[in-house]
Amino acid sequence: MRNAHEQFTTGELALFIGATVNSFGSRGIHISHLETRAEKSGQGWDLLADCDATKEQLIAAATDLVQNLDSLTGIALYRKDEVADVPWFPRHIADLDNCSHCITKYDPTTDSRHPVGFL
Numbered sequence: 001m002r003n004a005h006e007q008f009t010t011g012e013l014a015l016f017i018g019a020t021v022n023s024f025g026s027r028g029i030h031i032s033h034l035e036t037r038a039e040k041s042g043q044g045w046d047l048l049a050d051c052d053a054t055k056e057q058l059i060a061a062a063t064d065l066v067q068n069l070d071s072l073t074g075i076a077l078y079r080k081d082e083v084a085d086v087p088w089f090p091r092h093i094a095d096l097d098n099c100s101h102c103i104t105k106y107d108p109t110t111d112s113r114h115p116v117g118f119l
Contacts, residue, residue, distance in 0.1 A: 012071045013045045020047060023064045029053040044073065 013036060024031055033050035053061075062075050090096050 012069075013047075016045070016047060016069060016071065019065060019069055020049065023061045023068075024049070024051060024053075027053070027057045027061045027064075029057050029061055044071075 017034070017036070021031065021034075030052045031049055032052065033048075035048040035050075037046050037048075038044075039046050051058075058077060062077075065072055066075070090099060
């Protein structure tokens with residue numbers, strides 16, 4: 001199983017959400033996050049599904065959706081790269097409150113591994 005993101009573009013949102021959940025469920029795909037937003041052109045909707053599935057399961061579910069929905073205009077598949085995870089880094093001053101356990105100052109005189117004569 002892989003963690004994948006699948007994006008669909010459609011015109012009829014309520015019908016499409018139901019069809020997506022049914023198609024994914026019938027193929028044994030676990031959806032962990034479902035997000036909808038208006039398409040950039042304003043003509044339809046984008047649906048982003050974060051799910052755990054094999055490549056074959058995703059292809060089968062996408063094929064079902066293409067065959068059953070005429071309003072489906074686009075499909076994109078993204079695979080999460082497990083290796084490229086970036087460690088958390090504070091981006092706002094309020095995030096520094098989460099770093100209170102970190103040592104942010106280094107003083108060689110208090111480091112027992114540092115030779116005293118080389119200050």
